[in-house]
Amino acid sequence: MEIHPYLTTKTLVPENQESPIHFLRSQKIFPLPYFYRRNHFSYPFLLPNLYYLTIYGLVHHPSYFHLEQLKLMPSKSFVIPLECAGNQRDKFIPKVFGEQWKGGAMSQAEWKGVPLKDILSKACLQKDAKEVVFIGADCGRRTDTVGVFYYARSLPIAKALHPDTMIAYECNGQPIPFKHGYPLRLIVPGWYAMASVKWLQQIIVIDQPFTGPFQAVDYIYYPHKNSDANKKPVTTINVNSLIQFPLDFSIHDTGTIVIEGIAWTGNGVITQVEISVDNGETWKEATLASQHDEPYAWTQWSFVWEAYEKGEYIILAKATDSSGRTQPFAAMWNRKGYGYNAVQKVHVKIE
Amino acid sequence: MEIHPYLTTKTLVPENQESPIHFLRSQKIFPLPYFYRRNHFSYPFLLPNLYYLTIYGLVHHPSYFHLEQLKLMPSKSFVIPLECAGNQRDKFIPKVFGEQWKGGAMSQAEWKGVPLKDILSKACLQKDAKEVVFIGADCGRRTDTVGVFYYARSLPIAKALHPDTMIAYECNGQPIPFKHGYPLRLIVPGWYAMASVKWLQQIIVIDQPFTGPFQAVDYIYYPHKNSDANKKPVTTINVNSLIQFPLDFSIHDTGTIVIEGIAWTGNGVITQVEISVDNGETWKEATLASQHDEPYAWTQWSFVWEAYEKGEYIILAKATDSSGRTQPFAAMWNRKGYGYNAVQKVHVKIE
Numbered sequence: 275m276e277i278h279p280y281l282t283t284k285t286l287v288p289e290n291q292e293s294p295i296h297f298l299r300s301q302k303i304f305p306l307p308y309f310y311r312r313n314h315f316s317y318p319f320l321l322p323n324l325y326y327l328t329i330y331g332l333v334h335h336p337s338y339f340h341l342e343q344l345k346l347m348p349s350k351s352f353v354i355p356l357e358c359a360g361n362q363r364d365k366f367i368p369k370v371f372g373e374q375w376k377g378g379a380m381s382q383a384e385w386k387g388v389p390l391k392d393i394l395s396k397a398c399l400q401k402d403a404k405e406v407v408f409i410g411a412d413c414g415r416r417t418d419t420v421g422v423f424y425y426a427r428s429l430p431i432a433k434a435l436h437p438d439t440m441i442a443y444e445c446n447g448q449p450i451p452f453k454h455g456y457p458l459r460l461i462v463p464g465w466y467a468m469a470s471v472k473w474l475q476q477i478i479v480i481d482q483p484f485t486g487p488f489q490a491v492d493y494i495y496y497p498h499k500n501s502d503a504n505k506k507p508v509t510t511i512n513v514n515s516l517i518q519f520p521l522d523f524s525i526h527d528t529g530t531i532v533i534e535g536i537a538w539t540g541n542g543v544i545t546q547v548e549i550s551v552d553n554g555e556t557w558k559e560a561t562l563a564s565q566h567d568e569p570y571a572w573t574q575w576s577f578v579w580e581a582y583e584k585g586e587y588i589i590l591a592k593a594t595d596s597s598g599r600t601q602p603f604a605a606m607w608n609r610k611g612y613g614y615n616a617v618q619k620v621h622v623k624i625e
Numbered sequence: 626m627e628i629h630p631y632l633t634t635k636t637l638v639p640e641n642q643e644s645p646i647h648f649l650r651s652q653k654i655f656p657l658p659y660f661y662r663r664n665h666f667s668y669p670f671l672l673p674n675l676y677y678l679t680i681y682g683l684v685h686h687p688s689y690f691h692l693e694q695l696k697l698m699p700s701k702s703f704v705i706p707l708e709c710a711g712n713q714r715d716k717f718i719p720k721v722f723g724e725q726w727k728g729g730a731m732s733q734a735e736w737k738g739v740p741l742k743d744i745l746s747k748a749c750l751q752k753d754a755k756e757v758v759f760i761g762a763d764c765g766r767r768t769d770t771v772g773v774f775y776y777a778r779s780l781p782i783a784k785a786l787h788p789d790t791m792i793a794y795e796c797n798g799q800p801i802p803f804k805h806g807y808p809l810r811l812i813v814p815g816w817y818a819m820a821s822v823k824w825l826q827q828i829i830v831i832d833q834p835f836t837g838p839f840q841a842v843d844y845i846y847y848p849h850k851n852s853d854a855n856k857k858p859v860t861t862i863n864v865n866s867l868i869q870f871p872l873d874f875s876i877h878d879t880g881t882i883v884i885e886g887i888a889w890t891g892n893g894v895i896t897q898v899e900i901s902v903d904n905g906e907t908w909k910e911a912t913l914a915s916q917h918d919e920p921y922a923w924t925q926w927s928f929v930w931e932a933y934e935k936g937e938y939i940i941l942a943k944a945t946d947s948s949g950r951t952q953p954f955a956a957m958w959n960r961k962g963y964g965y966n967a968v969q970k971v972h973v974k975i976e
Contacts, residue, residue: 275667275669275803275804277638279634280631280633280642281631282631283630283631283633285872286629286630287628291631296634297637317626365822371875371876371937371972373872374872374873417876417976452626519634522723522725523722523723525723525766525768527768586722621722623722625767
């Protein structure tokens, strides 16, 4: 009798579905059907044979590239977790509006492509270039403004020129699946995935901050409910962890329980994961799996817990990265619910 | 581009997956792949050609029936919602341990079978018969006791003899899918679905209360956390409703929003569904769809809301049935989290 996990449906139009991440333990790379799907609009209509990536604006050589040309250029590939900025939004207290993502607005794959800097270098940036705008083929209306918008995001020049920021054309050794950006997707390692624009069609170099709604309205941390004071853009992935097993509010027999999960960061590598099985009174270190020289991949961890005494327990997991960041006990609340990264908490009953 | 909802995975062993009930609006009968799956154990191994339903105990004519024999007997069919007693368990406050079902531990299908009373009549009940025990083919261990148990439940004689309690062999016009009880499943209209034993193999008539763990330990309302005082068995489905659209904490444009959902009860029919869009200050009646003479089917309802003013709203839905029961504002808390049926509450933001 075959038993499979499934994506969890959040909305169908646009399609937003979570990865069954708790049921994909010890999988460094997720099968593509289990990759989470997050869209702002309906899927775009593309004519692949006529598909060119154009680059213009403040460049000396406005140009365009066909997928086949890009494949002939030197490439890089990395195992990269993509995490929606709204992942775990459902855990904010007070609750915030928006897709109620639990832990599965996140998946990991091997992405292969051409360093963006090589493309920019061919186009030859002008001296006053400040930002690079990336425009996808998907477009539609918003609930908060009148008009039709393409999904578009910018990067500051420094991030655009980072040697690992890439125009990807392969995912797990295959052409990128259509739902995940075929034929070309920008991949920005270390940033939340709103930066990794799917169905990338146009690159425009500009000399001022980009003000499209997905840059200047969404993907902004607003710390206050009724004012925009102290807002700042969502960029680098926070240090974070997920307990994949056991599940929250699950019931177990007495005996050995292997607590398992992943930890990740957009700034360096994970150096430590601490586990508490007594709601934070005492902590012990989890065992971290080897990263095999993958600088961006999440770190799998495990912790053997001898649960011989019946009762209710609260298990916590707390990750620390090489930049010195540690998960906070409470996530920084913000009105749109981005960047949740509080210490993980799972309730279990041993009976 | 095809977009489908999926089951939501709760556990894989045993398989427990929720129906994407919010995305199956206006579907009186769910496609079987979208039927929720709720198991206590791994799937059983059956040898269908050797499959007989045996009936023994306090009967004058102990006997057995093959599926093909049952198909030749007079049959009944009804559209019946099956609802797990733990449906919406995730909403109890304080939280309770167990599968964290949201609203989708519930599905509706057309079930066809032989009235159980006809089988009991052929076997001829003895005078001191008090309960009828139904044993499925699935078995395994429990976390709270030593030993291996079959999944087994009993009915009092009166419910067993109810003309609509049936031994089903078809679901939506096909043989029952294996995961839902092939070849034979007891169907008990009006009771929570723990009573509708899958892979039914044995029927035993007894003269005292059945004390198997799925009868005397599980599926009991325990109103207190640390004592078993005032416990009572889970039987009839509570009057209840579900708001399928809009989704909780979703964001919408100003304009007309059709609030849609279902209401159901194990005791009579739904007579009224009231909707509030101001967190209970004012109420209006929803429009109920015709039941087409289906005595057990859930009732689809809808309510047109002119949401012209921006802001945050709390939508409530409250159903009443023909037995005079109305959904309470707080569900009766119980330690194992059964029978949640509080007034539905959905938060939306109009912007």
